[in-house]
Amino acid sequence: MTVFLVGAGPGDPGLLTLRGAEVLRRADVVVYDRLAHPSLVDLAPADAERIYVGKAPGKVELRQEDINALLVERGLAGRTVVRLKGGDPFVFGRGGEEAEALIAAGVAFEVVPGITSAIAGPAYAGIPVTHRGVSTHVTIVTGHEDPAKGATDVDWDALARAGGTLVILMGAGHIADIASRLIDGGRAAGTPVAAVRWATRTDQRTIRATLGTIADLGVESPSVIVVGEVAALDMSWFDSRPLFGRRVVVTRAREQASELRARLEDLGAGVIELPSIALEPVPFEVPSLSGFTWLVFTSANGVIAFFDEGIQPQGLDARALAGVKVAAIGPGTASALAMRGVRADLIPDRFVAESLVEAFPAPGSKGDRVLIARASEARDVLPEGLISKGYDVDVLSVYRTVVAVPDPADVEILRSGGVDCLTFTSSSTVRNFCTLVGKLPEPQPLAICIGPVTADTARSLGIRVDAVATEHTIDGLVDALIAHLSD
């Protein structure tokens, strides 16, 4: 029985520590509040108990004593409890009070420090909290107390005199009074101030002002407020990435979405997954390959299904592929093959069925046989093209795509106009997407397609296509989006 007081970091899920992830993965109970990113809670096992103790609409927030009691009770019950807290648990996180309660009850606990918003917030806004020749020290202070009230625990006059960098947490509501206390205490009205709201998240916003002007601009919670000469530095990187602040929809099946998602997120986009298709295995039997000259794959999923899912009476052994040439429609498919120890003999220049047909050599005199392993509902271009070239073609359905059910909350964001861009990576995703979503909002978000076939399908369903990837890959799709935005 251990209670872990874990710092979740300021928002960007990548800022959780390795130790934090490790204890979350074996938690029986996760106790979290609004500053913890939902994907961190997802790290806990599916059957872990998840208890939200933050503010929720229409509900009263749990009091600190109740949270302490909850941690003690679950801990005494012998559970592995993770108390996930925004930033660092011991920096204005009330983690100290929780630790005291656990000590008093004799419950074992550990502290997993986190990256505090006091440091990460400025860093993500391009502000180093100390800087050679500019600031030699940093003070982190709460702005929660009303400085206009007579005696407070915070000595604002002393802080004003101390100079250096001042980082104020929980100060949004009292910024006007805090600024005037600091000016009264002797800090120049022209001292630079920066307020970073929702730091490290895709909706981060930074306001820059001075002590004299910050009150007029207004600061909203939650913000980290930096006061001092460093606040004039602007080494911005996070919010200057090409897709920062854009919300992009990925329509691929969940199992296929992660690569595109990661590429978009690295460029600063907020990604919504609206999987419009789901992949379903279909039972199939792997035929003896010895009679075939070519084995053709038209998607990475086809490769995965063929090698991993099929009913293989004699067991698919690598040697079964000996003497069989293998074709892949594009680099994604080829790399799925490479992961299974198979190097593709043929990849066309353009990653569409028409190109693959063109790239195929003429069959030998005996009329060579081709086996195409693919989704059940694919187009006939490839088999027909190869037949007309003189091949004897067998098609093996190894998986099928069905309409998926996305999260209704995500569909609502799209319908209410909260999305900047839609990405489509196949005709079946476009078709099913239209079935699911119905009418698109006006003005229509940008629509970017992986290739001409997908684009034609989209247009035939009334979608305005803004860009089509020149190279029909995930990278090509992302490049097309960036090129379109910078036009």
Ligand code: SAH
């Ligand atoms: N333990 C936390 C602080 C909790 S107090 C930490 O170490 O970061 C809550 C205050 O933290 C908020 O009022 C705000 O000032 C600041 N804060 C936390 N996360 C923030 C974020 N992502 N962006 C801006 N401010 C944040």
